[in-house]
Amino acid sequence: MICVVTALLPLVTLFTCFVTAYVFQYDDVHETHCRVYNIIPSISAITGVSPQRYFWRFSIALHIGPRIPIAFVYKNYYRAQLARLAPSLVLKTSWLITLILVLNCIEIAALGGVTYISNRENYPVHERIFITFMVCSLCYMLATIKLNGILNARKTLNARQLQSIKWKKILFVASILSTIGLLVFFAKHRFYCHDLAFSWFAFFEYLIAIANMLFHFTIIWDFPSQFMLIVQGPRENLTQYLGAKPKIN
Incomplete structure (x- = not known):
């Protein structure tokens, strides 16, 4: 349930911000530096006006919190599978696992950056953080797919x-x-100020955001029956308790 809420919360909030900003603040969110015809506002526009910015920032704060421990859960999950690899692949795969963790953490930090530093407040910084988010997100996806190919090369996968x-x-x-x-x-928008160019830019921006959220939502297939626990007690009791639990295969 934590994974489902973590993945879907930004999507639901983004939709809410889009509808409310489009209906109640149409002129504010459609304004561009070119003053050309535009029908689709960007994510930065709908989450940069008030009160939507507060809903968006609150949802991202709730979203980021669980994603950090989930990133380390993935790292441990992948490392647990190194034992079945050929010795020649272990070092390279271990580096790839570390790279995935780093990319994931940078992506999370960049998401926080573009959320709390809006384009209206500081456009140059917002733009650079957005580029960082985009690059790390794509590299993370590619590295994850590559890692799954290595780990599952000799394994029969279930549905x-x-x-x-x-x-x-x-x-x-x-x-x-x-x-x-x-x-x-x-x-086209920045250099030629074409009509609707910014709308198409915003359309693809939404597709990227949705694809990113759904990519992380695939955790429901990776860990369908696992639970996140916060426990307190002597280390000996904790070790004994965890040792009795079934392992992730």
Whole structure:
């Protein structure tokens, strides 16, 4: 349930911000530096006006909290599978696991950055943090798919695992194509001020955000029956308790 709420909370909040800003603050969220015709506001626009910015920042704060321990859960989950690899692959795979953790943490930090430093407050910093988020997000997706290919090369996967890998690949391809579209229409808007160019830029920005959220939502297939526990007690009792629990395979 934590994973489901963590993954879906920004999506629900984003939809709420879009609808309310579009209905009640139409002129504010459609304003661009080119003053051209625009029908789709950007994420920065709908989450940069008040009171939507407070809803968005609150939801991202709730979203980021669980994602940090989940990143380390993934690291431990992947490392537990190194034993079945050929010795020649262990070192390279171990480095890849560490890279995935670092990329995930930078992505989380960048998400917080673009949320709490809006484009209205400091556009140059907001833009650089957004680029960092985009690069780390795509690299994280690619590295995760590559790692799953290495770890599962000699393993028979069940339907749930196949579903997870299939959707990770689909969402990565969707993110790549959307990023290309975003860059093309950003250039058309920034340098040529074409009508609707910013709307297409915003459209691809939403696709990227949704694909990113759904990519992380695949955790429901990776850990379908695991629970996050916060426990207190002597270390000996804790070790004994955890030792009696079934391991993740």
